[in-house]
Amino acid sequence: xxxxxxxxxxxxxxxxxxxxxCLEDVAGWETxxxxxxxxxxxxxxxxxxxxILLDVSMxxxxxxxxxxxxxxxxxxxxxxxxxxxxKIQPADQxxxxxxxxxxxxxxxxxxxxxxxQVAEALGWNWETID
Amino acid sequence: MKxxxxxxxxxxGLSLVETLSAHQYVVNLANNGETGLTLAQEADYDLIxxxxxxxxxxxxxxxxxxxxxxxxxxxxxxxxxxxxxxxVLGLDAxxxxxxxxxxxxxxxxxxxxxxxxxxQGSAGSVIVWEQLRFDxxxxxxxxxxxxxxLTPKEFCVLELFLxxxxxxxxxxxxxxxxxxxxxxxxxxxxxSHIYSLRQKLKAVGSIDPIETVHGLGYRLxxxxxxxxxxxxxxxxxxxxxxxxxxxxxxxxxxxxxxxxRSWEKFKPKxxxxxxxxxxxxxxxxxxxxxxxxxxxxxxxxxxxxxxxGVFGWKAGANLLRQIENQLQPDSxxxxxxxxWAIQQVQQIQQQMSQIHSLEQLPSQTPSRPAASPPARPIxxxxxxxxxxxxxxxxxxxxxxxxLAEQIRMEAILLGWRVEVATDLTVARAMIRKTPxxxxxxxxxxxxxxxDGLALLRELTIKLPQIPVLVFTARESLPDRVEVVRLGGCxxxxxxxxxxxxxxxxxxxxxxxxxxSANRVMAVNPDLSSLSDMTQWLQSRNVEVTSxxxxxxxxxxxxxxxxxxxxxxxxxxxxxxxxxxQVVRHDPQWQTLPILVITEHTDRDSIQQVFAAGxxxxxAKPMVEADLVTRIISRLEGMRPTRL
Numbered sequence: 160x161x162x163x164x165x166x167x168x169x170x171x172x173x174x175x176x177x178x179x180x181c182l183e184d185v186a187g188w189e190t191x192x193x194x195x196x197x198x199x200x201x202x203x204x205x206x207x208x209x210x211i212l213l214d215v216s217m218x219x220x221x222x223x224x225x226x227x228x229x230x231x232x233x234x235x236x237x238x239x240x241x242x243x244x245x246k247i248q249p250a251d252q253x254x255x256x257x258x259x260x261x262x263x264x265x266x267x268x269x270x271x272x273x274x275x276q277v278a279e280a281l282g283w284n285w286e287t288i289d
Numbered sequence: 290m291k292x293x294x295x296x297x298x299x300x301x302g303l304s305l306v307e308t309l310s311a312h313q314y315v316v317n318l319a320n321n322g323e324t325g326l327t328l329a330q331e332a333d334y335d336l337i338x339x340x341x342x343x344x345x346x347x348x349x350x351x352x353x354x355x356x357x358x359x360x361x362x363x364x365x366x367x368x369x370x371x372x373x374x375x376x377v378l379g380l381d382a383x384x385x386x387x388x389x390x391x392x393x394x395x396x397x398x399x400x401x402x403x404x405x406x407x408x409q410g411s412a413g414s415v416i417v418w419e420q421l422r423f424d425x426x427x428x429x430x431x432x433x434x435x436x437x438x439l440t441p442k443e444f445c446v447l448e449l450f451l452x453x454x455x456x457x458x459x460x461x462x463x464x465x466x467x468x469x470x471x472x473x474x475x476x477x478x479x480x481s482h483i484y485s486l487r488q489k490l491k492a493v494g495s496i497d498p499i500e501t502v503h504g505l506g507y508r509l510x511x512x513x514x515x516x517x518x519x520x521x522x523x524x525x526x527x528x529x530x531x532x533x534x535x536x537x538x539x540x541x542x543x544x545x546x547x548x549x550r551s552w553e554k555f556k557p558k559x560x561x562x563x564x565x566x567x568x569x570x571x572x573x574x575x576x577x578x579x580x581x582x583x584x585x586x587x588x589x590x591x592x593x594x595x596x597x598g599v600f601g602w603k604a605g606a607n608l609l610r611q612i613e614n615q616l617q618p619d620s621x622x623x624x625x626x627x628x629w630a631i632q633q634v635q636q637i638q639q640q641m642s643q644i645h646s647l648e649q650l651p652s653q654t655p656s657r658p659a660a661s662p663p664a665r666p667i668x669x670x671x672x673x674x675x676x677x678x679x680x681x682x683x684x685x686x687x688x689x690x691x692l693a694e695q696i697r698m699e700a701i702l703l704g705w706r707v708e709v710a711t712d713l714t715v716a717r718a719m720i721r722k723t724p725x726x727x728x729x730x731x732x733x734x735x736x737x738x739x740d741g742l743a744l745l746r747e748l749t750i751k752l753p754q755i756p757v758l759v760f761t762a763r764e765s766l767p768d769r770v771e772v773v774r775l776g777g778c779x780x781x782x783x784x785x786x787x788x789x790x791x792x793x794x795x796x797x798x799x800x801x802x803x804x805s806a807n808r809v810m811a812v813n814p815d816l817s818s819l820s821d822m823t824q825w826l827q828s829r830n831v832e833v834t835s836x837x838x839x840x841x842x843x844x845x846x847x848x849x850x851x852x853x854x855x856x857x858x859x860x861x862x863x864x865x866x867x868x869x870q871v872v873r874h875d876p877q878w879q880t881l882p883i884l885v886i887t888e889h890t891d892r893d894s895i896q897q898v899f900a901a902g903x904x905x906x907x908a909k910p911m912v913e914a915d916l917v918t919r920i921i922s923r924l925e926g927m928r929p930t931r932l
Contacts, residue, residue, distance in 0.1 A: 171592060173555045177599040180551060184544030216591065245594050245610055267598020267606035270548060271541065 163188040165277070166208035168199035168225065169243065170217045177270050178212065186274035196220030200228050203235045210281060212264075215244035226258065241280055243268075290405060290448065291315045291466050293334040295325030295351065296367065297343050301390075304722060305338070307715045308394055313428055313441050313448075314401075315467050322346025329355055333465060336404055337364045339384070341375045349375070349382045356383030363404035367392065395632055399639060402426065415643055416451045418498055419512060421490075423451055426639065428690055432493040436691055440736075441711075442467065443486040446479075450499055450509040459506035483507065549647055552600055560641060562593055567634045570612075574627045580618075587616035597637075600647055604702055605640070608633050611704045629680050629706060681798055682706045682723065686716040686741065687731035687760070696729070699787050700794075713737060713744050724752060727794055730777075732761040732768065742771060749776045753828030756797045760790065774914050776828075807924045808832045810851035812839065812868070813886065814861055818911060822855070825913050829921060839863045846872070851881070853924060858887035858898065858906075866901045873902035882923050886911060 165188050167178050172194070179190040191206055193199035196217055203211060211229070215222035222242055229235045242255060245266040255263055262280030264273070278284070292309055296302040297320045309316045317332070319325040322343040329337055329351075337355075341348040352364050366379040366387040376387050385404055388397050402425070416423040420433040428444060430437045439447065445467045449458065458466070460476040468474065487497055500510040569586035573579065590613035598606030612630045615622040622630065683700060685693045688711050697707040708725065710716035712734060720728070728748070732741035745757055759772045762783040772780050778797045781790060809831050813819045816837060823833045834849045836842065839862045846854070854872065858865035865885055872878045885898045888909040898906045905923070907916055 169595075171595050171599075173551070173558070173596045174599045176551050176555075177548060180547040181544050184547055185540055187540070214595075245591075245598070245606075245613075266595055267601070267603050269601045269603075270599060271544060271601065 163209040163283075164191065164206065165189070166191045166193060166199065166203055166206065166211045166238075168193045168196065168202075168211060168217075168222075169214040170194055171214075174214070178273065181270045181273050182277075185271060186278070188274065196222070196225035196228070199225055200232070200235070203229060203238060204232060207234075208238060210277060211238055211240045212277070213240055213242050215242055223258075226260065230259065239281055241277060290335045290445070291317070291333065292336050292338060292401070293317050293319065293325065293328055293332070294338045295319045295322065295343060295348065296338070296340045297321060298340075304718050307718045308398075309401075310441075311709075311711055311715045312398060313425075313444050315445065320344075322348060322351045326351050326354060329360065330358070333462075334362060335408070336362060336401060338367060338401075339364055340367045341369065341379060349378050352379060352384050353382040361408075363408045365400060365404060393628075393632070396635070399635060402639075418451055418509070419496065421495055421498060423447065426643070427694055429694065432490065432495045435493045437489055437493060438689075438691065439486065439489060440482075442482050443489065446482055446486055447498075450507070454509045454511075457502050457505050457508045462506065545647070548600065552644070552647055555596070556641070559593070559596055560638065562589060562596070563634060563638045563641065565589055566593060566612075567631060567638070570627055570631045570634060573616075573622070574624060574631065577621065577624065577627070583616055583618070583621060587613055590616060602644075602647075604698065605637050607702045608637060611702075626680060629704075633701070680704050680706055681726040682708065683727050683729065683794060684708045684710060684716065684719060684725040685729045686710045686713065686744065687729070688712060688734050688736065689731065696787055696790055699791060703791065713739060713741070716744060717747075720748075720752070720755075724755060726755070727798055728755055728757045729760050729790065729794065730757050732759060732763055742768075742775065745772065745775045745777055754830065758790075758793055758797060760785070773918070776914075776917075807853070808834065808849060808851045809853045809855060809920065809924075810834045810836065810846060810849050811855040812836045812842065812860065813855070813857040814838070814859075815857070818857075818886075821913075822911065822916065825917050826920065829917060831920070831924070839868065842868060843871075846878070853882045853884065853920060855884045855886060855920070856903070858885050858889065858894075866897065869898075869901035869903055884919065884923070 163186070165182055167175055167182075167190060169175050169178070169192075175192045175194070179192060182188045182190045191202055191208060193202045197220060199211070199213070202208075213222045213225060217225075220228075222244070226240055226242075229238065229240060239261040241262040241264055242260055243264050243266055244251075251263075262277075264276050264280070268276065290313070292314045294302060294305055294309070294316055296305065296318065299320070302318050302320065306316045306318055317328060317334075319328050323345040325337075325339065325343070325348075326346060328334075339348045339351060343351070348366060352366070355364070363385045364383065366376070366384045367390055368375045368379065368387050369390055376389075379387055385407075386400055388400060415425075422429075422431045424430070425448065430439055430444065430447065446463065449463065449466060460479040463479045464474075464476060468478075483499060487499060490497065496510070498510050499507050502508055566586060566589040569582055569589055573582045573586055576582065590609050594606050594609045594613055597609060612633060615626045615630060683705055685696055685707060687693045687709070690709070690711050693709040693711070697709055700707045708719055708723075710719050716728075716730075719725075730741045730745060734740060741759065741761070745759065748755060748757055753776060756778040757776075758779040758781060759777045760781045760783065761768070764782060769780050779793050781793060807830075809826060811819060811822055811833060813822070813835070814837055819835045819837065823835050826833050834845060834851065836845055839860050842863070856865045856868055860868065863871075865887070869883055869885070872881060872883065882905075883903045885903040885906040886909060887894065887898065887906055889895075890908045895906060905919060907919060
């Protein structure tokens with residue numbers, strides 16, 4: 160599997176750094192970081208990542224709103240999005256699925272298996288990475 | 290660790306002694322200032338807990354005199370709630386810290402640990418010697434990852450050596466440090482404890498950490514390099530697990546190293562945020578209606594859930610998430626919830642300060658095989674099925690501290706409050722002080738004359754409303770029967786998984802919560818049977834309406850609208866048969882369960898009972914367990930199926 164590019168949109172610096180570290184070291188993926196929904200939209204359009212990891216609760220523009228904007232933009236609407244959220248109810252899950260989000264990863268997640276979880280959600284073949 | 294407690298109030302004194310002893314401290318109690326002063330001057334204590342208002346000599350003066358004489362060990366004052374003056378005077382007199390009465394035990398213990406840590410530079414922190422890891426905050430000792438089951442005394446002996454790496458202790462010095470005056474045994478006791486400690490260490494493959502210094506005593510065996518005490522400033526990881534000289538560093542390892550570096554980098558920031566959260570929670574506790582404070586606390590908790598969770602510290606993240614949930618606008622937290630939250634935040638802070646390498650994380654798998662199955666991308670919290678209203682208080686009574694501690698850790702994640710008592714005396718004191726919502730009781734206490742059944746017996750009489758789950762390695766039918774007879778709610782056989790224990794607690798508590806809605810109506814001409822029955826059932830949260838005569842039967846039935854009817858077969862005026870039939874003739878009551886109590890147990894009579902429409906019968910004389918079990922199981926059968 161060729162190297163992937165992942166855009167992480169999360170307002171917490173610590174979360175950004177840990178995710179970046181794990182995706183780069185465990186999976187060898189290139190990681191792009193954005194600290195807000197707005198920044199994420201720009202980065203997604205400009206960089207065309209293979210997947211976006213999107214935090215749900217962010218100030219100003221939250222994850223769901225950011226997702227809508229991504230979908231409304233022709234240059235970003237085909238990029239798969241995985242939500243990162245601590246609040247995960249069955250009802251939310253159904254709603255997210257309806258919106259077209261490809262996966263939800265519940266926080267707290269094990270940073271060491273995050274890349275595997277992302278790969279699984281996207282149907283990427285994890286076995287071939289190493 | 291040896292503590293001198295100077296406290297004149299007997300009940301406070303005794304309960305403190307019990308709690309401290311349960312946490313492996315050796316405690317001497319003095320009930321006036323003069324005795325306290327003398328003891329402090331003569332014996333070697335690691336810390337003094339000093340009440341302010343004392344007969345003969347007040348605490349402030351005691352403190353002052355000790356400091357004047359150059360006494361350097363920590364002194365912690367116990368002061369009354371509204372005497373700001375005492376606190377100032379006390380600190381000026383040389384006390385190191387104070388706790389305000391009525392104090393919160395976990396807080397007091399944390400302060401004691403903090404003071405000991407400051408004074409000794411090591412006590413209260415995790416100590417690592419060779420492959421031996423000693424954690425005083427959880428009372429856990431492991432060697433190379435394997436848990437050692439030590440008795441409290443063995444634990445103290447080991448702690449004494451580990452905390453004082455260079456010192457030689459004679460047997461009498463050890464007696465002095467670790468035994469109470471009252472039961473000070475001969476010096477051979479020390480030898481036998483050291484012997485058993487050595488045996489246990491040997492069994493897990495440890496080299497003997499205790500060196501015998503001929504003619505002088507014992508000391509900690511010197512290691513090259515010196516035993517490292519966590520938290521050391523440099524390379525804490527290496528002191529726990531020496532880095533393997535593996536030439537091929539895998540990606541996983543590289544990622545783990547990087548993660549550790551991030552943890553070190555962000556730890557100060559997280560610590561500051563945790564402190565901030567605590568401040569907000571305290572402020573909210575003082576002013577519960579402040580929306581602004583609640584919001585700030587909620588935001589801070591939310592941030593921390595993510596930040597702590599991203600390091601894979603699930604336990605910490607889950608706790609914080611529960612705190613966050615308690616701070617939601619729709620149901621502002623109660624003061625009890627806030628108190629709990631503050632306590633948890635303090636605990637997390639303390640744990641955090643001790644985590645230097647992420648491998649130390651509680652419930653973290655030490656090594657992750659590369660081929661481990663990935664977690665499902667969409668996973669619902671497995672804890673959701675364990676939800677209970679409020680924050681129930683569970684008391685675990687078990688001398689297996691490790692197991693109790695494991696249950697405690699898991700239960701805390703569910704937002705429960707959990708207390709652990711390792712012997713029956715402490716358990717009794719704790720129950721007296723704050724009756725828990727449920728008790729998990731082990732039957733075996735080898736160090737004691739009595740077993741868990743004795744406590745169960747007392748609880749059945751005095752506090753029958755508290756559900757007790759018996760939890761034992763014993764496998765005998767008589768034990769099981771005895772437990773049922775004494776009203777135990779569940780019998781769990783060890784070994785058993787922790788989720789199973791938690792699930793059973795949830796079931797039992799649910800049962801208790803739901804049973805309170807159940808109403809039973811009993812008709813019996815015999816007043817004493819009636820009162821027995823009422824008492825048995827009420828103690829299980831069943832509402833009982835009793836009726837001696839049949840005069841008002843119908844009025845009472847329709848008013849009370851019971852969920853179950855208990856009828857005596859031999860009633861005056863109208864007989865049991867007639868009442869049974871009357872009830873069954875009304876469509877509204879056709880499905881009401883009826884239990885008949887009768888002394889006629891021949892075949893014909895029993896047939897008659899069922900023909901009249903009764904659902905079950907109980908033979909006289911009534912046996913409590915029989916009656917209660919049948920009624921409860923029938924009431925339970927009527928409820929919607931459990932989760």
